[in-house]
Structures are given as structure tokens and as C-alpha cells.
Amino acid sequence: MxxxxxxxxxxxxxxxxxxxxxxxxxxxxxxxxxxxxxxxxxxxxxxxxxxxxxxxxxxxxxxxxxxxxxxxTWKLGIRFLWGSRGSFDYTFNLQLDSHYGDLDKPTGYYCDDDFNDASLPGALMRRDLAFPRQADGSPEIHGWHAFHxxxxxxxxxxxxxxxxxxxxxxxxxxxxxxxxxxxxxxxxxxxxxxxxxxxxxxxxxxxxxxxxxxxxxxxxSFDKSLFCSKAVIGGWERGPDEPILPYTTAETMDAGWAWRIDHEHLINRGYVYCPEFISDDEAAAEFQRKNPKAKVEPRIVNFRSGHxxxxxxxxxxxxxxxxxxxxxxxxxxxxxxxxxxxxxxxxxxxxxxxxxxxxxxxxxxxxxxxxxxxRHFLSLHYKFNGMLDTPFWKHAREDTDVSGIADFIEFYQENGPTGFCRYRMPRTESDFGLEGFLVMMVGNQVPYKKRHQPSQRELETWARHKQQFAREATKGIRCEEALAYVKHPGWRWNGDPAN
Ligand SMILES: Cc1cc2nc3c(=O)[nH]c(=O)nc-3n(C[C@H](O)[C@H](O)[C@H](O)COP(=O)(O)OP(=O)(O)OC[C@H]3O[C@@H](n4cnc5c(N)ncnc54)[C@H](O)[C@@H]3O)c2cc1C
The missing domain is CATH 3.50.50.60 (FAD/NAD(P)-binding domain)
Structure with missing residues (x-):
């Protein structure tokens, strides 16, 4: 024993x-x-x-x-500077894997052009706001957040x-x-x-x-699906004119991507890259050029994807x-x-x-x-990112091994962002679920055959839903203000042992 x-x-x-x-x-x-x-x-x-x-x-x-x-600090999701549409937000609640009773189709079918304001967290994130505001002015802290x-x-x-x-x-x-x-x-x-x-x-x-x-x-090793294996990192002290962003940013770079993570006093960035397509010095130079304020750490972090x-x-x-x-x-x-x-x-x-x-x-x-x-989830990010035509991204689109989720991709490409896609997904225990997979497919505008042409009534109904989320979000609360609330000695968390 x-x-x-x-x-x-x-x-x-x-x-x-x-x-x-x-x-x-x-x-x-x-x-x-x-x-x-x-x-x-x-x-x-x-x-x-x-x-x-x-x-x-x-x-x-x-x-x-x-x-x-x-x-x-709080993280509502990830802002992807990614794909042919240039930018889309992935939140931890349901944006696309939803179906409103007054609409004919699941939400994803109405998001060809954008899915801004497709949910309350999405609408908050879009405005760099962390939480809805309660009647007394304080933040209404929901479970759909993570932390930085x-x-x-x-x-x-x-x-x-x-x-x-x-x-x-x-x-x-x-x-x-x-x-x-x-x-x-x-x-x-x-x-x-x-x-x-x-x-x-x-x-x-x-x-x-x-x-x-x-x-x-x-x-x-996952090296057939995920090609990056190095990172250069750096950051800077937050300036007075730089709000704390309530999300991680993932920005497409020439030979990989860069994160931005907002802490209260620090902004942390790192460029994850593929050494077959860029040298350490070139990666550091691209990173510095795109982040002139960053103090770049001399160390390179090496890793391998797999288990x-x-x-x-x-x-x-x-x-x-x-x-x-x-x-x-x-x-x-x-x-x-x-x-x-x-x-x-x-x-x-x-x-x-x-x-x-x-x-x-x-x-x-x-x-x-x-x-x-x-591995499957991440491989979709690479396979369908059509933002840049650098040698790395061409290679990623052509050669990323997505054979493990071929059924899901084929089903999506025929039918589009229907909830039935979940039955063609790998067995999943992660936080991502079908929502994550749909955000990658719709966000990257992966084409599918069975398009839906929404009627005028549907378009107006969908616009009303979005306006409602936008209205509520506009009253929302920024990270700085929400942090001041939760740090106040009088703040009480429901059922917290230290109250
Ligand atoms: C570029 C990069 C970015 C990342 N970003 C994220 C992220 O955003 N989110 C996330 O969840 N994760 C991220 N990770 C993963 C992150 O590193 C891990 O989540 C996390 O910090 C776990 O580290 P660890 O405890 O496994 O290892 P470590 O922090 O390396 O700890 C290892 C421990 O083992 C001890 N040790 C090792 N060998 C010996 C020995 N022989 N004798 C005694 N002690 C020993 C060390 O002293 C240390 O205490 C990232 C990783 C990389 C490489």
C-alpha cells in the first residue's frame, strides 16, 4: 500500500x-x-x-x-491575430457551438464575416473589458475566465x-x-x-x-503536426497608457507566432518559432522589431512537443x-x-x-x-492559418499532419459549423470541446459546401442578439477597476474560507 x-x-x-x-x-x-x-x-x-x-x-x-x-490578472480567452480574416476572438464560453431558438441554424452559420459580439464574454473581450458590471458598480465575476x-x-x-x-x-x-x-x-x-x-x-x-x-x-513526438521548438522571450513594464488586456494575444509571426500576456505591472511576450525556417538571431530581431519596448531575454527556450x-x-x-x-x-x-x-x-x-x-x-x-x-486541436491552428505566405506558413498549411482528425475536417467541409460535428471529434477531455474546434474552423474561414443563405428576418434577429450583448458589454468593467474591487479589504468572495 x-x-x-x-x-x-x-x-x-x-x-x-x-x-x-x-x-x-x-x-x-x-x-x-x-x-x-x-x-x-x-x-x-x-x-x-x-x-x-x-x-x-x-x-x-x-x-x-x-x-x-x-x-x-484575468484571461477571458485568446485574441488570434490569425487567418485570412486577420483577427478573431476565442472565449471560454460558447460563441459558435450555440443555437438560438429564434434562428434557423446554429450560430456559426451567421459568422462568415465576423463573430464579434457573438456572446457576452466575446463582446466584453472585444472592448478590452473583463466582466459585466453589477448594479452597485462592482464586477460580476463569472466562471468563464482563466488567469494570467x-x-x-x-x-x-x-x-x-x-x-x-x-x-x-x-x-x-x-x-x-x-x-x-x-x-x-x-x-x-x-x-x-x-x-x-x-x-x-x-x-x-x-x-x-x-x-x-x-x-x-x-x-x-508531435513533430509531424507541430513544427515549432524554440522561443525567444521578453517584456516590458506596463506604461500608464497601456490598459491590462483581459486575454492572451496570439499573433502570427514569420516563422511561428508570438504571445502577449498582460500581468498587472508587466507585459510579457514570447515568439515561438521553427528553427528550420528562421535562425535564433533573426527570430530575436523580428521579435524586437515588432516589440520595440521589449527587453529581450538573452536565453532561448528550447522545447519539443510530444509526450x-x-x-x-x-x-x-x-x-x-x-x-x-x-x-x-x-x-x-x-x-x-x-x-x-x-x-x-x-x-x-x-x-x-x-x-x-x-x-x-x-x-x-x-x-x-x-x-x-x-495535438489535434493545435494542428488545426497551423493547417488553416492563411494570414501569411512566408515559407514557414506555406509549409504549415501544406504539411501539418491532421490525419488524426481527418473525419472531423471532412465532416466540417461538407456540412459547416453544425453541432453534429461533435460526433466526428476525437474523444475529448479538454476545456476546448467543439467550441474550440469551431472557432478555429470558422475563425480561419475554412470553406464548407453546405452554405446557408440567411433570410432578412434571420439577419435582423442575429443582429439583435449581437446588439444586446454589445449593450451589456459596453457597461462592463476594465481589469484595473475590477482588480481594485477584489483587492479591497471589504471585498467578499462567496463561500471563501478567508472571508
Ligand atoms: C515557451 C514556453 C511557454 C509556455 N507557456 C505556458 C503557458 O502559457 N501556460 C502553461 O500552462 N504552460 C506553459 N508552458 C509550460 C510551463 O513550462 C509549465 O506549465 C510549467 O511551468 C510546469 O513546469 P514544471 O514544473 O513541469 O517544470 P519546471 O518549472 O522546470 O520545474 C522542474 C523542477 O524540477 C526540479 N529538478 C529537475 N531536475 C532535478 C534534479 N535532478 N534534482 C532535483 N530537482 C530537480 C527543478 O529544480 C524544478 O524545481 C510553457 C512552456 C514553454 C517552454
Missing amino acids: IQNVLVLGGGSAGFIAAISIKRKIPQLRVTVVRSPAIGVIGVGESTTPNFPRHLFDYLGISRKRFYALAQP IENKKFIEILEIVAKEEGVEVTDGKVTGSERGPSGIEAVHLEDGRRLTADLFVDASGFRSELLGKALEEPFI YRRQWVDNVVAFGNSGGFVEPLESTAIMILCAHVQTLVDFLLHSSLEPTPTMRNLYNDLTYSSWEDI
């Missing part, structure tokens, strides 16, 4: 795993070992809505405390919470491991210590010390970058981390801390398909 859990790694993956396991199964002894000399990756700042759900609903962390310590959060700040708060939960944290560098009949018997530290455990959580980042190096689990075939091998489970990573276009790392951690906790509880091989196999099947799902 599992009694001791050793988590190797004190980045966001290690601490989220440790806190979640300890909080849900308090009888376990959980220790985090991490190396300050190796440090953390220091990038990874945009999330999806399952992240606040994990923190507040699943773990019961106080919102009041989280906002005070981590200083997050600085990686290092986030890890500091996770460490505080982990220690409060009873997680032991020790500094040390793992230099080797011992194999035993059930997997890893012990890890050896540089200072001579030998640490044993019943379950090892490998959260050692891209080094993947246990799953990748010690157990030599094969890596499944280890199994995430749970013998008594080792990997989370975060040590289990896999898919390039950050949809900010999926923390999303997948939280989902997998919850699945592991369920499996441990259901097996009374004695997981069987078939349980492990099931876990591996589920996590495998969640990686594949994200």
Missing part, C-alpha cells in the same frame, strides 16, 4: 501535484525534493478555466488569499500552501536512482542522502529524471513538462496537469492506495488520448 510519496521537482507541476495529493489523501506522507541550483523553467503564465476550478473548487484554496499573494499569472510568483505561493498542508519540502539535487521490483526503489541526492518512497512523482521538468531517464519510457508514451510506469507518475509538453499556443500545460492530477487522485482513492496494473493501463490510455486531443 502506498504510504510515502516523493515528488521530484518544485515547479508548478511538482507543487500542484503535491498539494493535490496531500489535500485529497491526507494520510499520505508527501515530500517535495527540488534543486535550487537547477531552478524552475520560469515560463508558463497563461491558463485555462480548469485552473481556477482546480485551485478554488477542487483544492478549496481561498480566493482572497490567492489574489493577494499571486496577483493574477507570473510563473515564479505562482510557485512561491504554491510552496507556502504546500507547507501549510503538511507537505515536506527539501532542497537537493537528484543524481541517480535505484531500481527495485516495483520500479524505483530510491533516489540518490548529491549531498549523499538516499530517499525512498512507495510512489515517485516525476515533476522534474524537461529533464524527466525518472520517467524519461531512469525508466527510459519512449517519447512520442512519453505512458505517464505512469511501475511506481513512477510524471506530471508537467517531465511527462510531456505541447507548444504553448493554447496554454495547455497547466490545464493538462490539473486534469491528470485529479485523475491520479481518483485512481489512488478507488484502488485504496493499491493500484492494480489494469488501473495503471487505464490511466495511461486516458492521459494518452488527452495529449492526442491537444
